[in-house]
Amino acid sequence: MVATACPFLRRALLYVPASSTRMLYKSLSLSCDTVIYDLEDSVTHYAKIDARDALNQHLSQLTERPASISEIAIRVNNARSPYLEKDLRLAASIPLVDTVVVPKVNTIGDLRTVSHFLKNYENKYYKEIRTKPVRVIALIESARAVMNLSNICQGPRLNGVIFAAEDFALDLSLTRTPDMTEFLYARSAIVTAARVENVPSVIDLACTLYKGGDELAQLEEECRGGKALGFNGKQCIHPSQVKTVQRLFSPTEKEVEWAVRVNIASKKATAAKIGAWTLDNKMIDAPVSARAAEIVKKAGECGIDVDGLREKWKDEEPQ
Template identity: 55%
Template structure:
């Protein structure tokens, strides 16, 4: 069976009720395109959107998209079962995004539906289903530990800032300091549960401030801020945001170069029986070496030619 995707620098929402947007999405490049059946779909279009999204994922995956997901309606809405019954018929579906996950029971319900539905289908080799859970309320925040342990299919957490602000009756400000506790708690809980994806809040700005097509400064700063807090991806509401998210949550060229130098030198230090050594005047020990290997692994997943980089720095020695 194919391995699950663990690279979600950008998660781009596409309205599931718009055939035009669904068609356009096939020409995009993004780590994860999420066809939306929830917020972007009006109530009278919910049923029709299921069929449109089902047909979209029945088509072969476009070359520029690593993962195609579907955001269903929340379990509390009463629409989740209908959404799942429809989209799970497609053998191409790999990922389900679940909104308003307030407790472990929401994930248990979705997991049970997936297990039952797939058991009724002819045996076939397909990619395992992955779940991504949206954290949107005070209740979900207090239940993070149980949520993270609720399903073996869970692959990540997503922070929904606007709904969280509504629930707590707070106002979003440019500094985002009002979300610091929630974002830190989400990133920490995901890491503790060894979930590969932590996807940060939506940036509502996407139009160029200068009229030259350059990305808004606030988008870049939000991505950097999210990365500093431990997130490894960002929700996007417009294709123009994807490139910025991919760049900032992807491997920085200088950081990747440093990491490869550390990996090469650490291999030589280990052969010499040295547990700690220095590079550029700074101590390198086991945690730093592990971090460097993780950076190199991510860079390779993002398409960086790490073999060429290794060849370039093959003579690096531990100081």
């Protein structure tokens, strides 16, 4: 069964190589929605076991999650890897680990394999220390995965999907361009499939440009484009990207003010049995009101002063 809710605000998901002691230590001082400790792509084959041991030591010494981090996740190795079982056992054995990110998910069978191991570890070995099951986020990285999205999004424990652009480009022999039109079909398909199955988090590709002078403009453009397509977060490969990503995947001041006005007037319209109405010369109907309610909810989660705006616009009326 797909997870139907997410208690975490996932805007920025930052990868931290588990093979780097320095980066493991630094990660504790970061302010980021989700920190993903990586045992896969950023760790060479020869360093896999050492990286897992280092991550185990790093996480085992934590008595609580840093206040500036909402979610701790581990990117394990893929469902066909000889490292998977021990990666998952590590995740299950650490109560502070909320989520595993599973790479190269091609079918729902990959998620069933992961869920099977997690269930066994949680019930047989770590029942006394885990208060909740480990959630799963799937990385979509291939043409096969895109064709199987409908089934993948019904996978057990699934709480989010991520588009991995570089591996997808490799699989299809694509050339990545600044406007990313070559990824439009896959990105739209991922968002659509996730919405059909109520998967709560849909995370966009990583911006690979993080230094050189043009990195901020490129990152901002990618964030705005991803948000417009329906993604609600973005992967980060460097701490310098996190602040921008979290800002741009939060509602803007203008969006929140509009949404609060719609929300207030919509309640009055409902009480007066009015269906469609107007605000600022634009029609407001049920879908628009529902969208406004989503924005208000997310604004509150992002720490925006929604109550202050409600007081400011308390006299708003449907027109």
